[in-house]
Amino acid sequence: MRDGPAPLSTRPRTLPPNDPRQYDDLAGEWWRPDGVFAMLHWLAAARAALVPPARRPGALLVDLGCGAGLLAPHLAGKGYRHVGVDLTRSALEQAAAHGVTVVNADATAVPLADGCADVVAAGEVLEHVPDWRRAVAEACRLLRPGGLLVLDTLNDTALSRLVAVRIGERLPTVPRGIHDPRLFVDDRELVRECARHGVALRVRGVRPEVGGLVAWLLRRAVPGLAGRMSDAGRPPRIVPTRSTAVLYQGRGVRSGVADAGRE
Numbered sequence: 001m002r003d004g005p006a007p008l009s010t011r012p013r014t015l016p017p018n019d020p021r022q023y024d025d026l027a028g029e030w031w032r033p034d035g036v037f038a039m040l041h042w043l044a045a046a047r048a049a050l051v052p053p054a055r056r057p058g059a060l061l062v063d064l065g066c067g068a069g070l071l072a073p074h075l076a077g078k079g080y081r082h083v084g085v086d087l088t089r090s091a092l093e094q095a096a097a098h099g100v101t102v103v104n105a106d107a108t109a110v111p112l113a114d115g116c117a118d119v120v121a122a123g124e125v126l127e128h129v130p131d132w133r134r135a136v137a138e139a140c141r142l143l144r145p146g147g148l149l150v151l152d153t154l155n156d157t158a159l160s161r162l163v164a165v166r167i168g169e170r171l172p173t174v175p176r177g178i179h180d181p182r183l184f185v186d187d188r189e190l191v192r193e194c195a196r197h198g199v200a201l202r203v204r205g206v207r208p209e210v211g212g213l214v215a216w217l218l219r220r221a222v223p224g225l226a227g228r229m230s231d232a233g234r235p236p237r238i239v240p241t242r243s244t245a246v247l248y249q250g251r252g253v254r255s256g257v258a259d260a261g262r263e
């Protein structure tokens with residue numbers, strides 16, 4: 001146990017909410033299954049479950065705000081080329097090491113061609129983008145007709161600010177200060193915005209299963225407990241829930257006739 005404050009050199013910087021430099025400071029956390037990004041791993045598994053196997057050789061999945069590429073292991077065997085777009089170079093280096101073809105760019109101005117993507121994924125990123133509507137427009141622009149958009153984000157509600165920020169950021173599953181709740185995304189507005197760009201998005205609320213989350217928190221808090229628990233090591237599953245008021249997933253298909261022959 002450490003006595004007193006950490007030496008200056010090891011103390012995390014205090015940065016404004018949602019400052020992208022936080023991801024550099026937390027670069028060593030991305031792939032730690034029990035680290036502060038643990039919940040992103042659980043969400044990545046749930047997001048990937050919405051993605052069907054590729055329908056054609058060379059199918060492209062564009063992962064907006066891909067971070068360190070946590071989606072990659074969950075896409076294995078589905079047949080996509082996984083291209084990740086992110087602002088944070090330190091995260092992209094790790095994504096590349098996990099087989100992602102990386103593009104250092106803003107999700108609101110992606111240097112990829114219209115209609116290039118069979119699937120666009122936008123996991124836990126829209127609530128970090130000051131102009132999320134532009135990111136949605138880009139996601140829809142990148143999709144080929146018949147292409148699939150999958151996303152998850154935090155709703156712009158008082159309950160979401162309470163659960164995801166005031167409570168969530170005090171738990172070891174979410175870095176403190178990573179969210180700016182003013183950027184949270186109203187689900188009805190998101191559905192409308194996607195419709196404007198030709199994607200019929202359907203949303204559903206999701207949450208970590210309570211028993212799994214409690215067991216996970218206990219395992220972290222009490223060293224040695226894991227060996228005595230029947231589900232030792234199993235990460236909590238993300239399950240559907242009736243309300244979209246906090247965390248929600250979206251899935252929608254871009255209108256237009258898919259050109260099966262196009263590579």
Ligand SMILES: C[S@@+](CC[C@H](N)C(=O)[O-])C[C@H]1O[C@@H](n2cnc3c(N)ncnc32)[C@H](O)[C@@H]1O
Pocket residue numbers: 020023040041043044064065066067068069070071085086087088091105106107108122123124125128129130
């Ligand atoms: C909460 S993390 C989610 C990462 C990844 N999607 C996942 O679920 O593991 C948010 C990511 O979005 C990136 N990001 C934030 N704003 C962005 C923007 N405007 N354009 C591209 N990436 C952005 C951050 O650098 C960070 O990697």
